[in-house]
Amino acid sequence: MGGKLEWKQVPVPVVRAGTVLVKVSVSALVSYLKAYTQGELGVYSPPPQEFTIGSNAIGHIQDVGRDVWHLQPGQRVALSSHMVARDNVWNPMAFLLGITKNGEDALPAQLDWPDGTLAPYVLAPVETLTPLDGLEQYSDAQLSAITRFVVPYGGLLKGQLAAGETLVVNGATGSYGTAAVFVGLAMGAARVVITGRNRQSLIEIAGKAQARVVPVVLSGDLHRDAACIRQACGGGANMAFDMVGNAQDPNSTLSALFSLVPGGRLVLMGSMAVDLPVPYIYMMINGWSILGNFMYPKDATLKMLELVRSGQLPIEVITPNVFEMSALEAAMDAAATAGNLENVMIDCQS
Template sequence: MSRSLALRCHRLADDLAGVSLDAVDPTPPAAGQVAVSMRAAALNFPDLLMTRGGYQHKPALPFVVGMEGAGVVEAVGEGVTGWQVGDAVCVSDKSGCIAHHALFPAAALSPVPTGWDWPDAAGWQIGALTAYVALVVRGGLRAGETLLVHGATGGMGAAAVQLGAALGATVIATGSDPSWLERLRPMGATHLVSSRGDFHEQVKALTGGHGADVVYDPVGGDVFDRSTRCIAFGGRLLVIGFAAGRIPTLAANHVLIKSYSVIGVRAGEWLRQRPGDAPRIQGEIARLVAQGTFRPLVGAVFPIGRAIDALRALERREAPGKIVVEIGDA
């Protein structure tokens, strides 16, 4: 293997000052590991948070940034079965993806869906898993219900729009940019609503006063607060994250009066805490991918030489959907 580049975080800082693109020497895989020649990596908001020390998972410094990506198997460690040199694979792990050469546990790999290019293959797994655990496992979304998806023009939200439509729900998608929202219609969004201002009134109007049966909220802050004003009686409010920066609080008497549930969703942690569920969930997601339910919304592609610029673009929300770092050959 040739000398390669890797985007590494050496110290925690709010301005990416501790992140640099370094030349590194690849190492061979240990037992149970697979060496992957990465072709692309997709950014997620936790990637940014981890460089600040603001995420639940805090990898030891220095660490290679990037939770998901895709590439080609170049070597397998002792005891690895199911993968061989030359296989095209998707990768989902806690870090390590923005590099020419990377090592992952064999369980972090899955096959690239047939006919997908590298940017698409890099950017679908975390969104699909989060959407499935949220809407199916935790939220129990049913056909005929109304699903309100916040942050719908982001990678997590777009996956929820796609799955909600596939499950037979009426999907109301919110976002701040009208042109970005329009890209969600082909993905299954029934109604597009601006998240600026009193979106809760529009949701109530669109549902004839009933409100949303399920709310998918990766935003938090004011969006969460307003969602409690348009959730249906007996609805489910899914807490995915706090991209807005403010962690909201809630009056318990309001939950009582409207009899709704507030449900936390940590999709990866769900599988770690309930490993027996993993084969079924992963099998269902694979089936949905094969049916064409999931396909990421790729909003921007940066070369690896501009990987830090890609992180800044994510921070400033400069593109819809997934921001992808194209890696190519070392």
């Protein structure tokens, strides 16, 4: 992987059946975008032809094709890069627009939809769009934060987090880990224990989240950390959400696992450079479940927006950092080093 990143003038796409033409306002940049464009991420499978990069975005509908019945020109929408084939089959193709595909079986879908959102206009499949009606108090840049929150929301849905439960967020100082803290509170977690090795960052998150959040600074000693987490939970957690980024050892993930009460669930949604050694006997005796999860269901953004409208999910805790399109290189550098409460994006109309 790896190619040449350059600017090109291309025609505005024309709608066809099942598609929507979106005038892109802001396009959020993933932290790894520069490394991706330089071909340094071998696990990613970009389209084999020339394509437009870019992931999630906020924009306004310009035109709709046939078979689009509920969306109308002028509506503000969130565009999700996560696309799952609409076919009613057991193993539908899945891919991320303008980024990667989930296995070679998804190549036909990726060839049909190679382009991402770093453009003034994007043609998108209707199923990737969610209307943003009733959120006029938020700017487009502020609403871009929902694309940060919806990723961990998908994992918390997978783990079936229930109101009144205790949640551990491991890797809480990363951008998606921090978002998971606020989503867990919005979903009704009675207590959220946040773990990581950066004491100051944990304190800052707990201060912004205020009630029901307890920080635990990890030492790297698996059993000592597990005991500290259990104590902070008041005896143990119902669910642990693991969002570590490129972990070099499994200890923090295992400490989250060992903090669970019998019947507890561990959801894996981060990344690790080594394998996770599963403690077979402990798993069996305690009835623990380990669940892997990638992204989120099609209706996740729609559901999560109700938490925003009701005031339970404060998306304003994420600060927008908006760059002009001409400053893409600087924006990619900023995204790679952005803080966990910062959202770097491109103004696609600049």
